[in-house]
Amino acid sequence: MRTTDMRVLRVALLGCGVVGSQVYRLLTEQSADLCARAGATLEVVGVAVRDPARPRLVQVDAGLFTTAAEALVTRPDVDIVIELIGGIEPARTLLLAALGAGKSVVTANKELLAADRAELHRAARQHGGDLYYEAAVAGAIPLLRPLRESLAGDEVRRVLGIVNGTTNFVLDQMDSSGADFGEALARAKQLGYAEADPTADIEGHDAAAKAAILASIAFHTEVTTRDVYAEGISAITPADIENARSLGSVVKLLAICERCNGGISARVHPAMIPRVHPLAAVRDAYNAVFVEAEAAGRLMFYGAGAGGQPTASAVLGDIVAVARNRLAGLRGPDASTYAELPLVPIGDALTRYYVQLDVVDRPGVLAPVADAFAQQGVSIKAVRQEGRGEDANLVIITHTAREAALAKTVANLSAMPAVRAVDSVLRVEGEEGE
Amino acid sequence: MRTTDMRVLRVALLGCGVVGSQVYRLLTEQSADLCARAGATLEVVGVAVRDPARPRLVQVDAGLFTTAAEALVTRPDVDIVIELIGGIEPARTLLLAALGAGKSVVTANKELLAADRAELHRAARQHGGDLYYEAAVAGAIPLLRPLRESLAGDEVRRVLGIVNGTTNFVLDQMDSSGADFGEALARAKQLGYAEADPTADIEGHDAAAKAAILASIAFHTEVTTRDVYAEGISAITPADIENARSLGSVVKLLAICERCNGGISARVHPAMIPRVHPLAAVRDAYNAVFVEAEAAGRLMFYGAGAGGQPTASAVLGDIVAVARNRLAGLRGPDASTYAELPLVPIGDALTRYYVQLDVVDRPGVLAPVADAFAQQGVSIKAVRQEGRGEDANLVIITHTAREAALAKTVANLSAMPAVRAVDSVLRVEGEEGE
Numbered sequence: 110m111r112t113t114d115m116r117v118l119r120v121a122l123l124g125c126g127v128v129g130s131q132v133y134r135l136l137t138e139q140s141a142d143l144c145a146r147a148g149a150t151l152e153v154v155g156v157a158v159r160d161p162a163r164p165r166l167v168q169v170d171a172g173l174f175t176t177a178a179e180a181l182v183t184r185p186d187v188d189i190v191i192e193l194i195g196g197i198e199p200a201r202t203l204l205l206a207a208l209g210a211g212k213s214v215v216t217a218n219k220e221l222l223a224a225d226r227a228e229l230h231r232a233a234r235q236h237g238g239d240l241y242y243e244a245a246v247a248g249a250i251p252l253l254r255p256l257r258e259s260l261a262g263d264e265v266r267r268v269l270g271i272v273n274g275t276t277n278f279v280l281d282q283m284d285s286s287g288a289d290f291g292e293a294l295a296r297a298k299q300l301g302y303a304e305a306d307p308t309a310d311i312e313g314h315d316a317a318a319k320a321a322i323l324a325s326i327a328f329h330t331e332v333t334t335r336d337v338y339a340e341g342i343s344a345i346t347p348a349d350i351e352n353a354r355s356l357g358s359v360v361k362l363l364a365i366c367e368r369c370n371g372g373i374s375a376r377v378h379p380a381m382i383p384r385v386h387p388l389a390a391v392r393d394a395y396n397a398v399f400v401e402a403e404a405a406g407r408l409m410f411y412g413a414g415a416g417g418q419p420t421a422s423a424v425l426g427d428i429v430a431v432a433r434n435r436l437a438g439l440r441g442p443d444a445s446t447y448a449e450l451p452l453v454p455i456g457d458a459l460t461r462y463y464v465q466l467d468v469v470d471r472p473g474v475l476a477p478v479a480d481a482f483a484q485q486g487v488s489i490k491a492v493r494q495e496g497r498g499e500d501a502n503l504v505i506i507t508h509t510a511r512e513a514a515l516a517k518t519v520a521n522l523s524a525m526p527a528v529r530a531v532d533s534v535l536r537v538e539g540e541e542g543e
Numbered sequence: 544m545r546t547t548d549m550r551v552l553r554v555a556l557l558g559c560g561v562v563g564s565q566v567y568r569l570l571t572e573q574s575a576d577l578c579a580r581a582g583a584t585l586e587v588v589g590v591a592v593r594d595p596a597r598p599r600l601v602q603v604d605a606g607l608f609t610t611a612a613e614a615l616v617t618r619p620d621v622d623i624v625i626e627l628i629g630g631i632e633p634a635r636t637l638l639l640a641a642l643g644a645g646k647s648v649v650t651a652n653k654e655l656l657a658a659d660r661a662e663l664h665r666a667a668r669q670h671g672g673d674l675y676y677e678a679a680v681a682g683a684i685p686l687l688r689p690l691r692e693s694l695a696g697d698e699v700r701r702v703l704g705i706v707n708g709t710t711n712f713v714l715d716q717m718d719s720s721g722a723d724f725g726e727a728l729a730r731a732k733q734l735g736y737a738e739a740d741p742t743a744d745i746e747g748h749d750a751a752a753k754a755a756i757l758a759s760i761a762f763h764t765e766v767t768t769r770d771v772y773a774e775g776i777s778a779i780t781p782a783d784i785e786n787a788r789s790l791g792s793v794v795k796l797l798a799i800c801e802r803c804n805g806g807i808s809a810r811v812h813p814a815m816i817p818r819v820h821p822l823a824a825v826r827d828a829y830n831a832v833f834v835e836a837e838a839a840g841r842l843m844f845y846g847a848g849a850g851g852q853p854t855a856s857a858v859l860g861d862i863v864a865v866a867r868n869r870l871a872g873l874r875g876p877d878a879s880t881y882a883e884l885p886l887v888p889i890g891d892a893l894t895r896y897y898v899q900l901d902v903v904d905r906p907g908v909l910a911p912v913a914d915a916f917a918q919q920g921v922s923i924k925a926v927r928q929e930g931r932g933e934d935a936n937l938v939i940i941t942h943t944a945r946e947a948a949l950a951k952t953v954a955n956l957s958a959m960p961a962v963r964a965v966d967s968v969l970r971v972e973g974e975e976g977e
Contacts, residue, residue: 135696135838145763145881146695243693249839251685251693259677259685261580262569262859329579387824387845404569405683405846405856411821412842422839425696439873447579 116149118432121181121212122156123203124193125174128217128244129156130166131421132191136428143425147432151189155181166417182207189431191424192216201225208232208240213431215424217244223318223334226325230444239434239441241427246319247272247396249419250412251426256326256400257442264403265327267367269538272319274394274414275310276342276362278302280379281392283350284359290345302394312341313377316364324366324375327400329448332366332375338455340378349533352465352504353381359389363538372451374458381463382539389539456513461490461540463506464519465533470501474527478503481521485514500529506537550583552866555615555646556590557637558627559608562651562678563590564600565855566625570862577859581866585623589615600851616641623865625858626650635659642666642674647865649858651678657752657768660759664878673868673875675861680753681706681830683853684846685860690760690834691876698837699761701801703972706753708828708848709744710776710796712736714813715826717784718793724779736828746775747811750798758800758809761834763882766800766809772889774812783967786899786938787815793823797972806885808892815897816973823973890947895924895974897940898953899967904935908961912937915955919948934963940971 120136122129136143136153144150156169157178175181182190182203190207192214194200200221204214209232216222222229222245233240243253247270256265271277275297282293294311297303309315317339324332342362353360358381366375382389387409391397396414401407413419434441468474475494482489488508495502507515523531554570556563570577570587578584587607595608609615616624616637624641626648628634634655638648643666650656656663656679667674677687681704690699705711709731716727728745731737743749751773758766776796787794792815800809816823821843825831830848835841847853868875902908909928916923922942929936941949957965 131838139696139698142698142882143696146879249836250842251689254693255685255689258864259688259857259860261863262573262577262861263856264573264576390821390824402683402856404565404852404859406850406853408684408844408846410842410844413840416840418838419840422697422836423693425838426693427696429695430692433876437873439871442867445580448576 115144116436117152118147118149118188118435119152119154119186120189120191120428121184121187122153122191122193123178123182125156125158125165125169126193127166127417128420128424129193130169131417132193132424133169134167135421135425143429147429148436149432151428151432154187155184157181178203179206182212183210187212188435189213189215189428191428192218193424195220197221197224204229205232208236208238211236211238213239213435215241215427215431217242217420217424219245219315219318219322223321226322226333226444227331227446233440234443237440239431241431241441243427244420244423246322247398247410248412248414248416249422250396250398250410250414252398252410253322253326255410256323260400260402260405263405265400266403267365267401268323268327268398269363269365269388270396270398271361271388271391272364272396272398272414273310273316273362274396275303275307276316277391278394280342280345280360280362283345283347287347289347290343311343313339313362316362316377320364320366320375320377323364324373325444325446327366328368328373328450329445330373330450331446332373332452336375336452338376338378338458342379345379346533349535352463352533353535356381356463358383360535361388365538369453369459370457372453374453376455376458378536380536380538386539456511456516458512459509460512460515461507461509461537462515463504463533463535463537464522464531466503466505466522466528467530467532468501468503469527469529470496470499474501475503477525477527478505478522481525482507482518484521485518486510487514487518549578550870551586552581552583552622552869553586553588553620554623554625554862555618555621556587556625556627557612557616559590559592559599559603560627561600561851562854562858563627564603565851566627566858567603568601569855569859577863581863582870583866585862585866588621589618591615612637613640616646617644621646622869623647623649623862625862626652627858629654631655631658638663639666642670642672645670645672647673647869649675649861649865651676651854651858653679653749653752653756657755660756660878661765661880667874668877671874673865675865675875677861678854678857680756681832681844682846682848682850683856684830684832684844684848686832686844687756687760689844690757694834694836694839697839699834700837701799701835702757702761702832703797703799704830704832705795705822705825706798706830706832706848707744707750707796708830709737709741710750711825712828714776714779714794714796717779717781721781723781724777745777747773747796750796750811754798754800754809754811757798758807759878759880761800762802762807762884763879764807764884765880766807766886770809770886772810772812776813779813780967783969786897786967787969790815790897792817794969795822799972803887803893804891806887808887810889810892812970814970814972820973890945890950892946893943894946894949895941895943895971896949897938897967897969897971898956898965900937900939900956900962901964901966902935902937903961903963904930904933908935909937911959911961912939912956915959916941916952918955919952920944921948921952
């Protein structure tokens, strides 16, 4: 299929770890197919790594390794730069240099994009290159392209999903084995689902970066990680999991981006969702994302959210796209931020709460508790009370209300003499009719 | 947002039924957003219908109606033609005329595409127009674009899905209410899930057309409806549904496109799938499609497979895409058929069978039955026998084998004296480890 006059596009790879090595493998092994689909041979001309001597997961031509990443990304013969090193720096400097030199860029770097997407897009536009990053959110699952292109004629109302595999694995372990958070996290580390320092996953920062990217695209508005409220799963107890179970629900870490009062609410937090909800069935480290749009209704996208090969698949799809664009002398879509919707602070987000109280078991306790909700304008959907000797267990589930009103209610409940302790507060999402 | 120097693209609409009227509504109601996303005002300049006096589902400017469809699609000021009349003719003639006049075309016409995709793409290429048809398969679900673009760097192994809402509704009714086929179909007609003449849906022709389009894109090969084996659901009995239930399975009409012996098998038929399989949970008239790719692993896409608004959403996404292309003076992707894989006849497809036999209940029956499978090289996975007086009910589930060998086995079983009747034969799909 390769002929002497066939065009060649030269590719520089930054990083050769779990994803990078798979991208290299696919570029090499599938070169004939890629050539037919992209319209040009894709030739890897350099692989920037910190330590060329380190063993790699796949066989890489040793002559390609270099530690001079900046020189590689600005090499005059390079057309496409693939960034898979992650983190803000040096990735940011390298990509701005690459874009500044007119290269097209494919990256999976959610952290950088969630912080500096606008600046990177601007650099791409100024110098005529492309910036693609399907792999940055939900690994192999085609999500950004459908949001940006397939739904371009629709009005997205809400994006709700499980976009972090580590936390989903930990919560799934807690649910299926009764393990506590520490035990489940230890198992996740053993099995390679959690990194040595799992903070970014566990505290919701990784999901928040993805939520920022999703919200930006879904709502045509600039959203950065700073705009996303993030609450992780380290405070989730086996009792929370049990309480969810008793309600026919399960606890998941959700990324939620939705229209709210003429603006956007973007947030990441654990929430109870009914076991019959399709997201409840997402096990292990899989990802799944619901998109609700005005005309399309509810769509769901499901697949592997991480891992070398799945992420590499998304990277390769982008490489073929930017290669085609380059051969045609054109650029793919820019960041579309025309809508400029305001970001709604977390206090104004609309959600529902599950509140579990340890109260003294005597007549007349329920009335002041119910009143604490009413004072903040929070409507109660369900109450369940169980005596257990001197004290009683009181569970209250609210209707949708402002987050700030719910938080204030919980604060006031904590201060009530009849309330011994607020044992658990969890948001509730994904119920019918929402 | 609309300024006097803003560019305008002129749109001609063919058909103003369930989908067409929603497309018109969205083009009108969302015009400011569409303008911002497409980069031009999209102005509907004509709507071709058979009867302009007929009442419509949405308010349409009466001055736009015309019965002169051919004149409309070749009008010099028209940029984009949207075809939503369906069927082969006159759609084929109109679209070839539109493409011949250099227009870009967006269509949801699966029947026409499954028959003449290559010719339509050729006309588009020759005259510089686009041909987009996301809405032709699985309604609102973004599927063709992800297959063609997101997975462009991967190797698709298999596409397996529920792509016909009518048959899914009928089978779901049979499963949940115990109704027989005729009753379930009558209910589907009452509720508007089935047309007055439901043949194309019930006999699998609609799903076969979609399978042809999916296989073409997934495997970069020209596949038409004629290449797709189609078997419908009219022969499915309540006993089949019950048998499936007793095995923890459910009967679904599946479209299957997979690599097979260096070629492609594309087929539509009912099959048992385990109730734990995500496709088993697809209810009513929803659609869901699994895509298995070498690097990406398993992906699932789920959503509304039909209906005016969901289908219109997919059409609008394509309109924005062709509008952007037109403004940039370029064309979107052509049909990619470089792989030219051979189509494997149904006899060479690999599948598994569930076979239920009514046999005489006496010693020594099982041996010749088992031998009938062995003679065709079909390996038995499970056997279950229940005596019930003079006769016995024998259920056999096979391992994967060639369809022709399975069919021959069943024919031979029918001819055996010990076999009173072959009560049920159903294919089995979607089990673990496949």
